[in-house]
Amino acid sequence: MQAETTSQTVPNLIHPKKKSRISQIWTELKKNKHYYLLMSPYMLIFFAFTVIPVVFSLILSFFYFNMLEFPRFVGWQNYSRLFLNDDIFMIALKNTFIFAIITGPVSYIACFFFAWIINELSPKIRAVMTLIFYAPAISGNVFFIWLIVFSGDRYGYLNGFLIKFGFILEPIQWLTNEKYILMIVMIVQLWLSLGTSFLAFIAGLQTIDRTLVEAGVVDGIKNRWQELWFITLPSMRPQLLFGAVMQITGSLAVADITIALAGFPSVNYAAHTVVTHLMDYGTIRFEMGYASAIATVLFGIMIGANKLTQKMLRKVGE
Numbered sequence: 455m456q457a458e459t460t461s462q463t464v465p466n467l468i469h470p471k472k473k474s475r476i477s478q479i480w481t482e483l484k485k486n487k488h489y490y491l492l493m494s495p496y497m498l499i500f501f502a503f504t505v506i507p508v509v510f511s512l513i514l515s516f517f518y519f520n521m522l523e524f525p526r527f528v529g530w531q532n533y534s535r536l537f538l539n540d541d542i543f544m545i546a547l548k549n550t551f552i553f554a555i556i557t558g559p560v561s562y563i564a565c566f567f568f569a570w571i572i573n574e575l576s577p578k579i580r581a582v583m584t585l586i587f588y589a590p591a592i593s594g595n596v597f598f599i600w601l602i603v604f605s606g607d608r609y610g611y612l613n614g615f616l617i618k619f620g621f622i623l624e625p626i627q628w629l630t631n632e633k634y635i636l637m638i639v640m641i642v643q644l645w646l647s648l649g650t651s652f653l654a655f656i657a658g659l660q661t662i663d664r665t666l667v668e669a670g671v672v673d674g675i676k677n678r679w680q681e682l683w684f685i686t687l688p689s690m691r692p693q694l695l696f697g698a699v700m701q702i703t704g705s706l707a708v709a710d711i712t713i714a715l716a717g718f719p720s721v722n723y724a725a726h727t728v729v730t731h732l733m734d735y736g737t738i739r740f741e742m743g744y745a746s747a748i749a750t751v752l753f754g755i756m757i758g759a760n761k762l763t764q765k766m767l768r769k770v771g772e
Contacts, residue, residue, distance in 0.1 A: 508753070515746040525743065532747035543748070545723045546731040549636060550706060553727065554759075557640050558705035561647030565697060568648065569655035570682070584656060591649030597711055600642050604628040604715070632724035635716045639725050642711055647704070651697035658693030662686060691767060698763040706756055709733060728752050 483490065515532055517525040536543055572583045590596060603611045606627040613625040628634050662685070667675075670685050687694065709729035712718075716725040719734070728748065736745035 511746040511749050512753075514743055515750045517743045519741075519743040521740045521742060528743070532744050533751075535744070536747055536751065542723055542726065543728075543731055546726045546728050549724075549726055550708075550728045552636065553640060553643070553708060554702070554705040557643050557647065558701050561644055561705070562651065562697060562701045564644070565648055565652040565701070566655050566694075569652055569659060570686075573656060573659040584653075587648045588652060590646050591652075595714070597642050597646060598714060600638070600645075600715060601629075604638055606630060629716055630721050632720075632722045635720055635724040639708070639712050639715055642715065643705070643708060646711070647701070649700070649704075651700045654693045654696050654700075655690070658690040659686070662689045694767055695764060698767065699760055702756060702759045702763065706752065706759070728755075 514525065516527060516529055518528045518531075519525040568587055572580050572587070575583060605611075605613065606625055606629060608614060608617060608625050610625065610628070612628065613622070616622045617625070626634070628638060666685050666689065667681060670681060675681050675684065707729050708727055712720060712725040712727055712730060718730060719726055729752070732745055732748045732752070735741045735748065
């Protein structure tokens with residue numbers, strides 16, 4: 455009898471009863487309750503002003519809502535209208551992709567390149583150079599100075615220079631000629647792009663363990679480029695990912711610069727972007743359901759771009 459009892463209890467000792475998933479989560483919450491308590495103010499604000507509006511926008515994209523009448527469910531009508539009947543949206547989508555494909559990677563590489571060079575300087579010079587490169591990003595609407603540079607009369611800096619040295623005879627209307635508008639907006643965006651990503655890269659370069667560099671030399675690292683690929687970049691993956699997210703968001707969500715330089719709307723929608731199209735329907739026409747559909751499409755594009763970037767950054771150092 456005693457042997458039977460022992461044989462019944464042994465399996466229970468070998469195979470303890472597994473906790474349910476909810477039980478495990480509850481145990482972790484109780485164990486780390488102090489951390490979650492400290493995080494709760496930020497999380498409440500984040501959910502109230504970010505997560506909940508995004509969810510409501512996604513839901514509202516399936517409704518017709520003009521801010522006066524009660525929302526009316528229309529299903530996929532907003533999306534079919536967006537991709538099949540809205541020619542201006544297709545122009546905005548093309549401009550946004552061109553803008554993002556050019557300015558996103560160029561500004562991302564420029565941010566890292568300048569941060570890498572500045573990091574090699576002495577601390578005092580590094581602080582001054584960081585301020586100089588970061589200044590355009592913290593100067594508010596300083597990009598309005600480009601209106602003087604690209605002014606369409608003879609007093610514009612660029613026209614004055616070209617006329618003085620005989621390159622042109624008459625002033626060029628830079629900001630009203632659809633051939634030049636998008637290119638000018640790209641130039642200004644690149645000038646403003648050394649912002650948060652640039653600081654993140656500077657911080658990441660400062661935290662690299664120098665013993666890894668010494669170990670790399672022992673293992674056969676022969677030059678700075680090998681050090682960059684096999685040691686520096688893998689050690690900075692969090693900062694690289696953060697910088698990529700910021701650059702993708704900035705390049706896909708450009709609007710203020712195009713409105714300030716090219717007007718709203720721009721000539722023949724030459725600088726029209728998805729965000730300016732969203733502002734048109736959301737803040738001028740008050741077609742909130744249609745505007746929510748535009749925002750949802752842009753949100754999906756950003757998520758896809760971020761996923762692709764994460765996949766590419768995982769290969770760094772391989």
